[in-house]
Amino acid sequence: VNSLFNLSTEKLHSWQIIDWGYTEEDIPLSLKYYDNWVKKNYHGPLIYMADERKEKRKSLSSFYPAFQSALVFLFDYKKAAKANQQNQNYQFAAYTKGFDGLDYHLWIKDKLDLIAKEIGITDYVLSIDAQPVLERDLAYRAGLGWFGKNSMLINQKEGSFFLISSILLPKKLNLARRSVATDHCGNCTRCLDACPTQAIVADRVVDAAKCISTFTIELFKDADAPKGYPTERGEIFGCDICQEVCPWNHKPLSTVTEQLHKVEFEKIFAQTDLENISNREFRRLFKHTSLERTGRVGFLKNLTKLKR
Numbered sequence: 001v002n003s004l005f006n007l008s009t010e011k012l013h014s015w016q017i018i019d020w021g022y023t024e025e026d027i028p029l030s031l032k033y034y035d036n037w038v039k040k041n042y043h044g045p046l047i048y049m050a051d052e053r054k055e056k057r058k059s060l061s062s063f064y065p066a067f068q069s070a071l072v073f074l075f076d077y078k079k080a081a082k083a084n085q086q087n088q089n090y091q092f093a094a095y096t097k098g099f100d101g102l103d104y105h106l107w108i109k110d111k112l113d114l115i116a117k118e119i120g121i122t123d124y125v126l127s128i129d130a131q132p133v134l135e136r137d138l139a140y141r142a143g144l145g146w147f148g149k150n151s152m153l154i155n156q157k158e159g160s161f162f163l164i165s166s167i168l169l170p171k172k173l174n175l176a177r178r179s180v181a182t183d184h185c186g187n188c189t190r191c192l193d194a195c196p197t198q199a200i201v202a203d204r205v206v207d208a209a210k211c212i213s214t215f216t217i218e219l220f221k222d223a224d225a226p227k228g229y230p231t232e233r234g235e236i237f238g239c240d241i242c243q244e245v246c247p248w249n250h251k252p253l254s255t256v257t258e259q260l261h262k263v264e265f266e267k268i269f270a271q272t273d274l275e276n277i278s279n280r281e282f283r284r285l286f287k288h289t290s291l292e293r294t295g296r297v298g299f300l301k302n303l304t305k306l307k308r
């Protein structure tokens with residue numbers, strides 16, 4: 001990772017930033033693919049991808065009118081992905097553990113605000129997942145990787161076990177810009193072949209209705225699991241199968257030497273009779289973690305489907 005103004009490589013690394021890029025490009029390069037995806041109903045139950053927020057994704061300036069440039073950051077969670085390779089009773093998406101077990105929206109906001117402060121920026125807007133911004137495309141524009149066949153943004157050196165978040169600015173910083181990355185998926189189809197629910201319906205196209213991640217993270221009421229849901233693996237929150245099989249992740253993961261400490265929510269999970277707690281108790285136990293999202297009912301839906 002390169003330094004950024006007065007922020008050293010070491011400092012950025014200490015915030016789990018493994019790469020960053022800069023772009024002034026307002027319009028997503030893959031907009032037509034997004035349009036097509038919605039037209040074909042591949043957003044499935046994800047209404048927020050197809051309602052009035054869709055217009056906002058057409059350009060950064062339609063979301064943030066003062067937009068002039070963006071600093072795009074990749075936040076690493078390889079350590080958690082590596083730990084997930086060990087056999088476990090329940091499989092949590094690695095990102096849920098990768099940021100001290102905290103909800104990454106909170107963790108990353110803290111770091112981006114620190115960065116802005118350190119480099120002396122006061123006027124800015126953050127994009128951390130929930131905003132109507134095509135974040136993979138934004139990272140693509142900043143030269144940080146290519147769209148893999150699993151639709152993940154893949155970085156040639158780092159793989160795909162990172163999250164993308166950005167600082168959007170009302171002025172240009174005149175930093176060096178990288179050219180967009182070339183595709184390195186070649187003939188490989190491991191992600192398509194490995195997806196147990198066949199959610200990757202074509203290269204770079206995920207049918208959200210079939211994706212285990214949608215079922216376990218985005219559905220808050222009882223619902224049927226997608227066909228093929230592997231109850232024996234124990235995917236309880238999110239799913240990383242299409243990333244785990246990706247050859248571009250193998251080398252980056254093999255370089256991880258540090259152990260991941262068990263996070264608080266895993267201990268709670270192991271020690272609590274989750275089926276018999278109240279909604280309020282659920283919220284209290286998982287407050288500020290990623291697991292809070294589904295609520296107790298959504299979480300129980302996952303848990304009961306996995307009963308074996």
Ligand code: B12
Binds near residue numbers: 029034165204242
């Ligand atoms: C909606 C959403 C989901 C949905 C839909 C997934 C999807 N593929 O769209 C669901 C719930 C299924 C999901 C799952 C996951 N998600 Co999600 N999700 C999002 C969200 C909020 C929007 C994504 C989006 O715009 N989808 C619209 C579709 C059309 O986009 P797309 O699939 O990326 O397709 C693009 C490319 O395929 C491209 N394309 C297609 N063909 C071609 C051809 C060429 C030549 C080019 C250039 C481009 C191109 O164009 C499309 C439009 O940009 C973003 C955050 C954000 N604000 O952007 C996070 C985000 C994409 N998710 C993320 C993560 C980590 C995940 C999971 C790994 C979580 C987990 N462990 O369970 C899984 C992975 C599943 C998968 N293979 O995608 C990260 C991805 C980081 C990365 N390295 O790519 C993001 C960026 C969140 C973040 N802030 O870091 N997610």
